[in-house]
Amino acid sequence: MKTFASLAVAASLAAQAVAHYTFPSLIVGGTTTPAWVNVRQTDNFNTQAPVTDVTSAAFRCYDMTTNPVTQTIAVPAGSTLGIACDQTIYHPGVVNVYMAKAPSGNVSSFNGDGAVWFKVYQISAVTNGGKSISFPAEGVPSVSFTVPKNLPTGQYLVRMEAIALHVASSFGGAQFYLSCGQVSITNGGSGTPGPLVSIPGVYTGYEPGILININYPIPANYTQPGPAVWTG
Numbered sequence: 001m002k003t004f005a006s007l008a009v010a011a012s013l014a015a016q017a018v019a020h021y022t023f024p025s026l027i028v029g030g031t032t033t034p035a036w037v038n039v040r041q042t043d044n045f046n047t048q049a050p051v052t053d054v055t056s057a058a059f060r061c062y063d064m065t066t067n068p069v070t071q072t073i074a075v076p077a078g079s080t081l082g083i084a085c086d087q088t089i090y091h092p093g094v095v096n097v098y099m100a101k102a103p104s105g106n107v108s109s110f111n112g113d114g115a116v117w118f119k120v121y122q123i124s125a126v127t128n129g130g131k132s133i134s135f136p137a138e139g140v141p142s143v144s145f146t147v148p149k150n151l152p153t154g155q156y157l158v159r160m161e162a163i164a165l166h167v168a169s170s171f172g173g174a175q176f177y178l179s180c181g182q183v184s185i186t187n188g189g190s191g192t193p194g195p196l197v198s199i200p201g202v203y204t205g206y207e208p209g210i211l212i213n214i215n216y217p218i219p220a221n222y223t224q225p226g227p228a229v230w231t232g
Helices: 002-019
Strands: 025-028 073-076 080-084 093-101 115-123 142-146 154-164 175-186
Touching: 025 073, 080 154, 080 175, 093 142, 115 142
Parallel strands: 073 175
Antiparallel strands: 025 080, 080 142, 093 115, 093 154, 154 175
């Protein structure tokens, strides 16, 4: 019995681990970079545990304890930039991608303080007036988007945010899977990204797209959390 119980516990823990994920790589020029080379190694690189407190300092890049040393990779404005999962985005939920320009020109020493973040991409939910809700980001191995052509040249943090909503019906139930890559945007334009937000600070945790029961009753619509996407 003890052996059976031990196996059951181990299986349960293994299932939970499989259900969690990290985003350790970028995809540049169609090539996936090695894990934690161009992405700051997150505190959950072993546990894969999510962040649930949107007011915590960990909510920005989730790198409070790893003190990562990260390389910056060149990405042309107007090109496709991808962010790769270590497996797939297992849970139903949505995605936001934010960027923030390093004011000093050196992103390695930039921690993203203040109202410096703007959204460049999102994957929302698809609803049908309460008949159904689906999540296009669920099950994908990576997320790719076009870097705005008018994004000014410079070094940036690019922050992946996958929000798992399977147990989001109570406050603090939404699970945030995060990482920050370091990119140097080349051949940029003269756009003015915005609106600018602070992270943490962009959410309270009570937003209708974060505090939500996706199972019953089925939501008639879905409101993506965060600011509007800046397309340039």
